[in-house]
Amino acid sequence: MYGNLIDALPSVLSMGNLLAVIVGVVAGICVGALPGLSATMAISVLIPFTFGMDPLVALGMMAGIYNGAMYGGSIPAVLLRIPGTPAAVATSFDGYPMAQQGRGGYALQVAVVSSALGGIVSALVLMLLAPPLAKVTLLFGPTEIFWVAVFGMSAIVFLLGGDVIKGLISAAFGVFVSLVGADTITGAERYTFGHLELLDGINIVVLLVGLYALPPAIGLLEEIRDFDTENTGRLNTTSIWKAIPGMLKYWKTWVRSSIIGVFVGILPGAGGSMAAFLSYNEARRASKNPDDWGKGEPEGVAASETSNNADTAAALIPALTLGIPGTAVAAVMLGGLLIHGLQPGPMLFRDNPEIVFGFMWQFLFAAILLIFLGGALATNSFAQVLRLPRPLLGAIIISLVFIGVYSINGRMFDVYLMLGFGLIGYFMDKLKFPLPPVVLGLILGGFAEQNLRLALRIGGGNWDILASSPTAKVLIGMILLVILSPLFSRLMRARKAKRVAE
Amino acid sequence: MFKTLRKTLVISAIAVSAQAMAALNTPAFADYPDSKPIEVIVGYSAGGGTDVLARVVGKYLEQELGNDARVVIKNQPGAGGQIGFTSVARAKADGYTLGTFNLPAAMALTYDRKAAYDANSFDYLANVVHDPNTLVVSQTSPYHSLKELIQAAKEKPGSVGMALASLGGNDHFSALLLAAAADTEFNLFPFSGASMARTALLGGHVAAGTMALSQTIGFEDELRVLAVLDDKRSSFAPDVPTAKEQGYDVEMGSYRGFVAPHGLPEKVKTRLVTAFKALADNKKLRDELAAQGNTLDIITGDDYRQLNDAQSDVARKLWESHPWK
Known part of the structure; x- marks a missing residue:
């Protein structure tokens, strides 16, 4: 098998194929950086053109777009607190405060290096470990996926913000939105009010754009004064190569977040946004100064960006070996493969090694290219966006999100829905309700619920099934550890303090 | 005017x-x-x-x-x-x-x-x-024919679980028609999409599944197709008998x-x-x-x-x- 890997290399290095990856990365960064436009959309647009293309050219562009967009999403997340993609929500937690402190350039550099590293690890895992990891995917049935979702929910504690009640209301709102649509198990229609458009549920981009992009964009419109280019306009960047040595201290976070990203990637049906939340949470838990997080801790940016890129190639493991489109992007990519007669499944590796392994190399190159293209593009060009007069910037963002949301399913309904969420987001902002719990609730709420009910149905209504497999037991143990360890350590501290007092 | x-x-x-x-x-x-x-x-x-x-x-x-x-x-x-x-x-x-x-x-x-x-x-x-539907089990399954599977379902109605891509589609109808033809009952598990159903089957989380024949292609080493629900065998799987050949007159796809x-x-x-x-x-x-x-x-x-x-x-x-x- 590794022989095939080497055999595939020459064709990947040919001029056209390499150029495809470069074009893909640049396009991906741009698309990711524009709020409302996503990698899924860019690849969907590309699909019709792939017919006439050589498979590796088409796939190289897709690999580039996917990797580029995962990083690109962090640019507006850092500069404007508007995540360009759902997976960049966690990046904005610390990235935006950094930008406000005038360290936006450094935040973007951390983001690009972390994204590239996550992508490289992920691509290597895909190249070297795809078949064995596909077996790990199979360990996760509905029961096990339910527990992973519960584990993810534990991250909510850190996202609630100052006011626990408001945080929980936000989370509940997110879960509510995730329940809209036809229930897959009974077919019952929930909160659809007879609208066919709601039957498949609400696309996360619609909610995200409404909550995260519209209120700040409206805020930009409210500012009459031109942007103060003196302070925030400058990103205070040094050359990325000079900045890298200073980042080496994040190596633990890089390693941890890469592992989390890859793990979430191979799970059936979980995506990059979940990886970013989980890894942000774990990094913060491990940090010596957890109280600084959310106020501009570069490690938070590193955690989120490493794992959302570590998810990209890893998500292709279940996609290529089992045909499970873990993310919307992977689903479109599978279509791109199918167009060239490449059916996902174990046979794919045997029948078309030169294309499959070539595709994997392209993921690796795309990740490496991120440092070169992402660094220069983000710090030199995109940051200039900040120098635009603010009302103009607001207007541009609003028109972009309209186009982006319309293009998801090609209908105005989603745009109206987004405007509704925008209104909710505006008031949440003014009333100081935190937004991250909404996103987490939406990602995990319905996901946990469907899997729990499917698991119980498989178990014949018997709750024992939830702890029947070894994988499930391990997961339950991890959840207990996470929930109980802060209590335990507090107890220990209290006892120690008491002893000292005595 | x-x-x-x-x-x-x-x-x-x-x-x-x-x-x-x-x-x-x-x-x-x-x-x-x-x-x-x-x-x-x-x-x-x-x-x-x-x-x-x-x-x-x-x-x-x-x-x-x-x-x-x-x-x-x-x-x-x-x-x-x-x-x-x-x-x-x-x-x-x-x-x-x-x-x-x-x-x-x-x-x-x-x-x-x-x-x-x-x-x-x-x-x-x-x-x-x-694209005709099929009845599929994992290669490690104890069932080697449609008869054996249905026998098991008959002995304890509802004991055989069947993974489906969704409700109200050909996978679902296949299971219903087969249950009716064999005068038994299956326990139906609608997943969100055919590939999720197939993965649960591969991982041994469910016993059997009804999926379109095209969904089984490429998984010949992992899946065992017990029957094709069509009036004739498929050129993609010429060795797999139809349900009709095995005594159950069911066609769906x-x-x-x-x-x-x-x-x-x-x-x-x-x-x-x-x-x-x-x-x-x-x-x-x-x-x-x-x-x-x-x-x-x-x-x-x-x-x-x-x-x-x-x-x-x-x-x-x-x-x-x-x-x-």
Whole structure:
């Protein structure tokens, strides 16, 4: 098998194929950086053109777009607190405060290096470990996926913000939105009010754009004064190569977040946004100064960006070996493969090694290219966006999100829905309700619920099934550890303090 | 004065339409398609199975229609295809809007929820592929034939779990029909999509599954196909017996084809149907579809309509006997 890997290399290095990856990365960064436009959309647009293309050219562009967009999403997340993609929500937690402190350039550099590293690890895992990891995917049935979702929910504690009640209301709102649509198990229609458009549920981009992009964009419109280019306009960047040595201290976070990203990637049906939340949470838990997080801790940016890129190639493991489109992007990519007669499944590796392994190399190159293209593009060009007069910037963002949301399913309904969420987001902002719990609730709420009910149905209504497999037991143990360890350590501290007092 | 104007308008309209009718036999109308692109509405996302099919078939349809015909795909995903089907039904019947059509799903939707179309809303052009359902277990399963599986289900009704891609589709109907033919019951587990159902089966989380034959291709070492639910064996799996051979008269599968809004001009319809008929002998198309796990099965015009009515009937009966929501 590794022989095939080497055999595939020459064709990947040919001029056209390499150029495809470069074009893909640049396009991906741009698309990711524009709020409302996503990698899924860019690849969907590309699909019709792939017919006439050589498979590796088409796939190289897709690999580039996917990797580029995962990083690109962090640019507006850092500069404007508007995540360009759902997976960049966690990046904005610390990235935006950094930008406000005038360290936006450094935040973007951390983001690009972390994204590239996550992508490289992920691509290597895909190249070297795809078949064995596909077996790990199979360990996760509905029961096990339910527990992973519960584990993810534990991250909510850190996202609630100052006011626990408001945080929980936000989370509940997110879960509510995730329940809209036809229930897959009974077919019952929930909160659809007879609208066919709601039957498949609400696309996360619609909610995200409404909550995260519209209120700040409206805020930009409210500012009459031109942007103060003196302070925030400058990103205070040094050359990325000079900045890298200073980042080496994040190596633990890089390693941890890469592992989390890859793990979430191979799970059936979980995506990059979940990886970013989980890894942000774990990094913060491990940090010596957890109280600084959310106020501009570069490690938070590193955690989120490493794992959302570590998810990209890893998500292709279940996609290529089992045909499970873990993310919307992977689903479109599978279509791109199918167009060239490449059916996902174990046979794919045997029948078309030169294309499959070539595709994997392209993921690796795309990740490496991120440092070169992402660094220069983000710090030199995109940051200039900040120098635009603010009302103009607001207007541009609003028109972009309209186009982006319309293009998801090609209908105005989603745009109206987004405007509704925008209104909710505006008031949440003014009333100081935190937004991250909404996103987490939406990602995990319905996901946990469907899997729990499917698991119980498989178990014949018997709750024992939830702890029947070894994988499930391990997961339950991890959840207990996470929930109980802060209590335990507090107890220990209290006892120690008491002893000292005595 | 307005009255006279209206009268003149009516008269001239009649005159124009008479002329148009006279023109039907002249090359002017035979020139369909003209430079206007033919839009094919796909009720699923770009990159999905139906979308890829539409794009592949569209390419060959352009060649058959000649005149530099252009086929463009428009995705209108949502509600299990219903949004797309509805928009085809409502489109102008001029031959420049067609749509992909999935059976039995498209008709099943009209029973289990409110739909703005029915069988008469369309002109039936051609079915293009037929993908029979199968009954599948994992290679490690103790069941080696349909009989053994059904025996187990009969001994303890509801003990055999069956993974489905979704409710109200061909996977679901296959399980219901098989249970009825064998006079037993399966415990149905609707997953969100065929690939999730297949993964649960591969991982041993469920005992069996009903999935389209194309979903089993490439997984020959991991899955054991116990029966093909068709009247004859498939060329993709010639060793797998049909359910009928094993004593259970069940046929179910998914059909994907093309329809137009009802009321196409006769000429246009003939032109399109002729083009689709010619695709039946197109070896390149057949091979391209085979690489994607699909069998070319061209059924045109009235025969396609009959297929639709038969599938619709099966869905209606199942809905009446086993309402799923």
